[in-house]
Amino acid sequence: MASVERKYRRTIIRTVMIGFMLSAFAFAGSAKLKDSDFVRVKDHIPTIYVDLRYASERNFMRKKVYNFHEAYLRYGTVKKLKRVQEALIKKGYSLKIWDAFRPTYAQWELWKVTPDARYVANPNKTFSPHSKGHTVDITMVSLDGAEIPMPTEFDTFTAKADRDYSDLSPEERRNGKILEDEMIRGGFKGNRNEWWHYSDAVQYPVEKIFVPAK
Ligand SMILES: [Zn+2]
Numbered sequence: 001m002a003s004v005e006r007k008y009r010r011t012i013i014r015t016v017m018i019g020f021m022l023s024a025f026a027f028a029g030s031a032k033l034k035d036s037d038f039v040r041v042k043d044h045i046p047t048i049y050v051d052l053r054y055a056s057e058r059n060f061m062r063k064k065v066y067n068f069h070e071a072y073l074r075y076g077t078v079k080k081l082k083r084v085q086e087a088l089i090k091k092g093y094s095l096k097i098w099d100a101f102r103p104t105y106a107q108w109e110l111w112k113v114t115p116d117a118r119y120v121a122n123p124n125k126t127f128s129p130h131s132k133g134h135t136v137d138i139t140m141v142s143l144d145g146a147e148i149p150m151p152t153e154f155d156t157f158t159a160k161a162d163r164d165y166s167d168l169s170p171e172e173r174r175n176g177k178i179l180e181d182e183m184i185r186g187g188f189k190g191n192r193n194e195w196w197h198y199s200d201a202v203q204y205p206v207e208k209i210f211v212p213a214k
């Protein structure tokens with residue numbers, strides 16, 4: 001009986017120790033991350049939808065600009081986005097990312113096809129804020145990922161795409177505003193001409209080395 005008890009005690013001690021080690025590991029893992037580190041968004045916000053349009057031909061150029069399908073952003077920006085997602089889930093919605101970190105080579109690709117500074121940042125002068133890893137093109141969908149009325153499609157360069165929502169249907173206006181209110185509350189700034197484009201109010205430098213894995 002005594003030996004069974006000892007064995008039982010040893011098992012408990014071992015389990016507790018493993019638990020401690022694992023939690024220490026998990027703690028060390030996240031404690032090591034700096035706000036400026038690049039992280040895969042889905043690792044930190046598993047419920048978010050990702051549909052990178054420049055990894056496909058469903059963008060204004062009808063051309064694939066990069067060949068990875070995972071959204072990467074600065075860790076500091078992802079922490080803010082996580083709070084926005086939590087707020088939207090409570091309202092019955094979810095975020096869906098159309099574009100996140102854009103390597104500088106992709107900016108040259110865009111410029112080659114569309115050398116027009118109204119639509120694409122001129123990489124000879126400056127790179128897009130997407131190359132800083134703190135900017136996202138983002139929309140809102142239902143919890144199951146279904147499309148809902150939003151101001152326009154991605155990369156629609158018309159008056160309907162700006163932040164004056166007066167020319168939209170009531171549903172489009174309402175949903176665009178819900179997204180905007182939560183993003184602003186979460187610490188992001190919106191682009192005046194593109195309702196889907198938001199930057200972290202905290203700035204980071206252009207990243208020229210990091211490229212997301214395929
Ligand atoms: Zn953008």
